[in-house]
Amino acid sequence: MSRIEDLEVFVAVVELGSLTAAANRLSRPLQTVSRALAALEDDIGVELIHRTTRRSTPSEAGEIFYRRVKPAVDEIREARLEAAQRRLEPSGVLRIGAPALFAPRFLMPIVAEYMRQYEEVQVELDLSDAFVDLAGGGLDMVVRIGDLADSSLAGKRLGGLRRVVFGAPSYLAARGRPKHPQDLKHHDCITRLGDDRQGTWMFTIDGRPRGVKVSGPLRVNAMAAIYAAVGEELGLGYSPLWQIEHLIVDRRVQVVLEAFEPSPVPIHILWREGRAPTAKVRTFIDLLSKRLKLDHL
Incomplete structure (x- = not known):
């Protein structure tokens, strides 16, 4: 049975095109590399590498063998690395x-x-x-x-991370609190330019994810501008909850449509x-x- 060391030699020779380069990569003597490759070919019973004075290239059988054995050699190398690193201190x-x-x-x-x-x-x-x-x-x-x-x-x-619809208390008092995502068509919604879903806010309706088209006279390209616009009573915003927690705590905005939040x-x-x-x-x-x-x- 071929040793893993012989397979590593074969893979290195195919990838580098030279026994000398393979020996350098593996930090092994050239003679050891040559013997390992010969032992592998003897074990399989077919020439895997065509050798010349200038170049070493895989035979047809060698190319097929390389494609099959390369992932296994990599996996063994990674397994060795993982086992060794589990006893090393991070640095x-x-x-x-x-x-x-x-x-x-x-x-x-x-x-x-x-x-x-x-x-x-x-x-x-x-x-x-x-x-x-x-x-x-x-x-x-x-x-x-x-x-x-x-x-x-x-x-x-x-x-x-939760996504929520929010508005300034004064805006909600003047325009009313939406009870259902479809109520947003009666509201000014501040959307973000460049968003993949610009003009569509996601909700959970009847247990399923649904996109709802929204619109308004103001569109911006940064979330900070949306927060400022909501604070100025220009409409409703849609944002990750964690980004507006401080506004909620300060009572500058209120969350609406919580029963229809999309999946985090x-x-x-x-x-x-x-x-x-x-x-x-x-x-x-x-x-x-x-x-x-x-x-x-």
């Missing part, structure tokens, strides 16, 4: 991507606790409301708000699938899962 730089408004309030206290607990770890926070690519952005993990569409990432759900927007912590989380990633995920409680927001 190095932990790079986290997160939404710009969400991170200061919810993530920073957890980052502070983490850094006090693991003094060998430095943290870099990349704050953006865009869906940043982990590999392209050089990130170890990312916090995302919204439904997931990227199947190349592994993740863990951290909770959900999910929030996840994501990392690259197929990679064993390093000690610094694994310990941060564990702490985040314990400390971040969002289902009431």
